[in-house]
Amino acid sequence: MKVIIAEKPSVAKNIADALKIKGKKDGYFEGNGYLITWAFGHLLQLFDAKDYDDKMAKWNMENFPFIPHQFRYKVKSDPRKKGKEDLGAKKQLKIIYTLLKRQDVDAIISACDYDREGQLIGDTIIYNLKTGKKVYRLLLNEWTPEEVLKGLDNIKPNTEMKPLQDAGIGRQWADWVIGINLTSVATLKYQKGKGQALNIGRVLLPTLKIIYDRDKEIERFVPEDYFKLAAQFKTQDGNEYEGMYSENGESQFKDKACLEQIEQELKEKHASILDKQVERKREYPPYLFNLSNLQGYITSKYKGWTSDKVLKIAQSIYEKKYITYPRTASSVLEESLAGKAANVLEKIKKGLPYESEIRFTKSKRVFDNSKVESHSAIIPTYLIPKSLTPDEQLVYTAIKNRFIMQFMPVAEHEETKILTKISSSEIKGLFVSKGKVQLVEGWKKVEKQESKDTLLPFVNISDPVQIVSCSLTSHVTKPPKHHTEKTLLKVMETAGKGIEKEEGEEMMEAVLSGYSIGTPATRAETIKKLKMVGYITTQNKYLLCTDLGRRLVETFPVKELFDLEFTGRLEKTLADIEKQKYTKEGFLNLIFEFTAKSVTTIKSEKDITIHEVTRGKKSNEVLGKCPVCGHDVIEGQKGFGCSNWKSGCKFVVWKNDKFLSALKKKPTKTMVKALLKNGVALVKGLTSKKGNKFEAYLRYEKNPDNEFFSWKMEFAPNQKQKAAHSADHLN
Incomplete structure (x- = not known):
């Protein structure tokens, strides 16, 4: 008998389905020689500082730096009950440990996600128990039945995953030490009053600095005036076209008088075609999605989406078996996946209006081992989704379309450039006209991308043309734009290595170099946390520093934590641990020394207040009378409830109410x-x-047989026909 531990219940169900196991028990499946159980992500967490030493229960400056000699784990805390164990996690751990100890169990298989975090989740659960039984690893990129069965035939000894485990532990312990020490000391030093701590983190602060730097760049920006001169020309057969005046490749001029003089010179002058260049150009589709590019694409295209939401939705589709592993940095596929990709393409192209144009080819733009790090790009699986939520459908369609594009004809267009010369020795420059005509739509059909044609008349070199009119226009230089989640993710992905283009070989090599701020799996959480702790805010789709965020950047003395190069190097070291180029011990010693030095630096600084927490008594607006006991109903943090709750009244409308959530x-x-x-x-x-x-x-309304309330839905008479179509949530 073998125990398989999955990262989530949905994945355990996928494995059970693949093995045709129907026997569902409390917390596990059983059948066909397997016991399949699950975690809920992390079931264990590192000890809090106070768990190691009672004196750490209260923050005191002289107790820091605090670095445990040995790191220990406990049942994760309940996020809703501070300091209490999560009872669900405790129960599931007990079930797992009971299964692992069973006499008929001779092997354990960790089936957690194939990444640093997944390795850590499985290993902390398994090795905390010390069963002495053999441990194996199931490494999958998708949860389709075919892949599950193939994976179980090719399980690896978990000892081979030691480098990945070391990187996971190194990341976890490092972030604990930096976070606990510097958050505590910074809060004691720079915050007045009790409240939410001044959050300090290895990935949090450099990300904040990226946003801060862009805000400052915009503030320092001084707009400058510039001018452009355009002229309208007419060919011999009466067709008109426009040209922009250019000297030495420059068409924007600071000297208005110079252009005014040229404008005067144009009167009663002749012109002719000096040169005509026609070039046929090929446009390749954008590369397959990695997680950052998928997040950037969705958040910039659809209003209200965040990187965090894109990741959650992609993870959900992955667990439903419809896409491959989403937390990837790669934009291409391993060459060994060519057969699988061809099979997927064959299934998903059926019925498309351009089906006849889709042809599978094994090109280097799609299949290239040298550009894959751990996981290949995100693509659909061979399973066609039967039921997806609207959000899931939107993300799935983006991934599916991007995959199909790779196997469509290359788009082609013709670029025409006409250089018009004025017959005047006073006018040194030329008038430049550019035209573009789409010849082959190709992959652009997939997302109905419309290419606007800019038509120029047919001319030959030396043809005379007539000057019809000219116009001198004034313009003002514009400041750079504030970061969006898309642009921020791009900087984080390469630790600001200055890659201008989102696509291309240079960008892929920069991503795979290992220098980054966080990982594909953690960047969305970092952006979300920056908003949550009040360091940044959003205006429409733009990200801006708050006053608190600015004060932190300008005051906090440990400047290395704002340095993209420093943080990028740390992330690179973790990647090197996975490749056995660096040791976990060496990395942690570096972190421990850095933390101790940083604590000393903060202690020696002047006492400045970055954040003052004021706690005024909140006056609660009365929303009405409780239908149960008649007391006032007021708004609380988690719901709208009866103010008489201390005496036992349980009336409440929860803010995360499941019925309403299902209706968005x-x-x-x-x-x-x-x-x-x-x-x-x-x-x-x-x-x-x-x-x-x-x-x-x-x-x-209150249920007749218990003290709880339930929702009832009604429609007005004139709505009933409409409701028959709309209320399909009840089906």
């Missing part, structure tokens, strides 16, 4: 007020499972 809605004060006053609220903008928007009357 959150309860609002207005909704709760209407429910309490009228017993019913008209709610607009509800979303059905199929993505249709509708409105309905909602009631929140």
Whole structure:
């Protein structure tokens, strides 16, 4: 009998399905010689400082730096109950350990995600128990039945994964030591009043600095005026075209008088075609998605999306077996995947209007071992999705389309450049006209990308042309734009190595060099955390530093943590540990020395207040009377509830209410007020499972047989026909 430990219940179910195991027990599946159980991500976490030493229960400057001699693990904490164990995690750990200890179990297989974090999740659970049983690793890039069965035939001894485990442990312990020490000391030094700590992190601060630097660049920007001169020409057969005046390749001029003089010179002058260049150009599709490019594409194209949301949705589609592993840095596929890719293409192209143009080819742009690090690019699997949420469908379609594009004809266009010369020795420059005509649409058909043609008339060299008119226009230089999640991810991906183009060999090599801020799996969480701790804010799609974020950058004395080169080097070292080019011990010693030195630096600095926490008594607006006990209903952190809760009243409308969440809605004060006053609220903008928007009357009524409340939905008479189509969430 073998125990398989998956990272999540959904993955365990995929493995059970592949092995045709139906026997579901409490916390595991059993059948066909396997016990398949699961974690919920991390079930264990590192000890808190106070777990090692009671004196660390209260922050005191003289107790830092604090670096444990031996790192230990405990059941993860309940995020909703500070200081308490997560009972769900505790129960699942007990189930796992019971299975591992069973007499009939002779081997353990870790089936957690094939990355640093997945290795750590499985290994901390397995090795904390010390069973002495053989441990193997199932390494998969997708969870389709075919791949699961193939993977189980090719499991590896877990000892071969020691470098990946070392990198995972090195990252985890390093971030704990830096975070615990520098967050504590910085908060004691620079914060007045008790509240949320001043969060300091190895990846957090350099990311903040990227946003800060762009904000400062915009502030320092001084706009400058410049001028352009355009002329309209007419050919012998009466066709007109425009040309832009250019000298030495420059068409923007600071000297307005110079252009005014040329404008005067143009009057009553003749012109002719000096040169005509026609060039046929090929446009290749953008490379396959890695995680950062997928996040950048979706967040820039669709309003309201964040990198964190894209990752969660992609992870969900991956666990449903419809795409390959999403947390990848690679934009190409391993060459060994050519057969699989051809099979996938054959299945997903069926029925497309351009199906006849899709041809599988094994090109270096798609298949190249030298450009793959750990995981290949994200592509669809051979399974065609039957039911996806609208969000999942949007992300899946982007991945599917990007894959199909690689096997469509290359797009081609013709570029024409006409140089027009004025018959005047006073005018040194030329008028440049550019035209473009799309000849082959190719892969652009996949996403219906429309190419605008700029047509120029047919001319020959030396043809005379007539000057019809000219116009001198004034312009102002524009500052750079604030970072978006797309542009920020691009800088993080290469630790700001100055790669201008998003696509191309240079960008791929920079990504694979290992110099980065965080990893594909952690960057979205970093951006989310920067918002959560109040260091950055968003305006539309742009990211900006808050006053607190600015003060932190300008005051915090450990400047290495803001340095992209320093942080990039640390991430590169972790990648080198995976490749056995560096040791975990060497990396951790470097981190411990850096932390101790940083604590000393902070202690020796002047006392400055970066953040002052003021706690005024919050006056709660009364939303109505409790339908159970008649007391006031007020807004709390997690819901709209009865103020008499301390005496046992349980009336509450949770902010993360599952019924409303399924309809893509959150309860609002207005909704709760209407429910309490009228017993019913008209709610607009509800979303059905199929993505249709509708409105309905909602009631929140007490169940007759218990103390809980349930939702009831009603439609106005004139809405009933509409509701028949919209309310498919009930089916």
